[in-house]
Amino acid sequence: GNSVTQMEGPVTLSEEAFLTINCTYTATGYPSLFWYVQYPGEGLQLLLKATKADDKGSNKGFEATYRKETTSFHLEKGSVQVSDSAVYFCALGNAGGTSYGKLTFGQGTILTVHP
Amino acid sequence: DGGITQSPKYLFRKEGQNVTLSCEQNLNHDAMYWYRQDPGQGLRLIYYSQIVNDFQKGDIAEGYSVSREKKESCPLTVTSAQKNPTAFYLCASRRDSLTEKLFFGSGTQLSVL
Numbered sequence: 001g002n003s004v005t006q007m008e009g010p011v012t013l014s015e016e017a018f019l020t021i022n023c024t025y026t027a028t029g030y031p032s033l034f035w036y037v038q039y040p041g042e043g044l045q046l047l048l049k050a051t052k053a054d055d056k057g058s059n060k061g062f063e064a065t066y067r068k069e070t071t072s073f074h075l076e077k078g079s080v081q082v083s084d085s086a087v088y089f090c091a092l093g094n095a096g097g098t099s100y101g102k103l104t105f106g107q108g109t110i111l112t113v114h115p
Numbered sequence: 116d117g118g119i120t121q122s123p124k125y126l127f128r129k130e131g132q133n134v135t136l137s138c139e140q141n142l143n144h145d146a147m148y149w150y151r152q153d154p155g156q157g158l159r160l161i162y163y164s165q166i167v168n169d170f171q172k173g174d175i176a177e178g179y180s181v182s183r184e185k186k187e188s189c190p191l192t193v194t195s196a197q198k199n200p201t202a203f204y205l206c207a208s209r210r211d212s213l214t215e216k217l218f219f220g221s222g223t224q225l226s227v228l
Binding site for chain 2: 004032034036041042043044045046049051089091093102103104105106107108
């Protein structure tokens with residue numbers, strides 16, 4: 001079955017530091033890949049996505065590239081801000097292009113950014 | 116503003132009691148989902164509904180039930196058969212079968228007294 005493994009947290013950085021959160025997956029076929037973010041006390045929001053190999057998703061300075069050869073979708077940001085403090089979830093949609101919303105989530109990585 | 120509203124924000128359950136978590140959306144989305152979030156774990160799918168009066172079990176449906184009598188509402192009942200109900204419950208919706216983006220509510224924290 002599908003599975004998603006995320007980098008263990010928590011991750012603590014100073015403002016303007018470079019961020020990488022690793023995500024690898026196991027799936028058959030060609031799933032869609034997502035990063036969701038959860039700010040304190042809120043539900044999840046879609047941060048970015050990629051639907052096929054070598055696609056790069058980007059939003060709000062965050063980027064992730066769908067690497068089929070390494071089954072990875074690592075999240076990066078060149079300069080983090082205090083407002084980026086949140087929990088980040090990597091997720092996978094079923095292969096075949098239609099996940100019916102049944103996403104497989106990683107365990108989440110807590111990011112804390114200090115001034 | 117359009118969105119998904121979950122209530123209550125905090126809920127306490129006594130032993131042997133059924134409780135119902137509310138989820139309402141005014142986005143006119145076809146599909147609705149219930150996920151459970153436990154500390155240090157990812158979200159796990161409980162139930163989902165693609166259309167009114169239809170729903171499917173997710174990965175951890177035992178001890179839960181849902182209804183979908185109206186397009187905008189999909190309440191989740193946590194029954195007494197669910198022996199470990201303490202968790203954060205998230206409701207989500209999806210516009211239609213052509214999109215994969217989920218919109219989430221702000222969640223309900225359920226605790227056992």
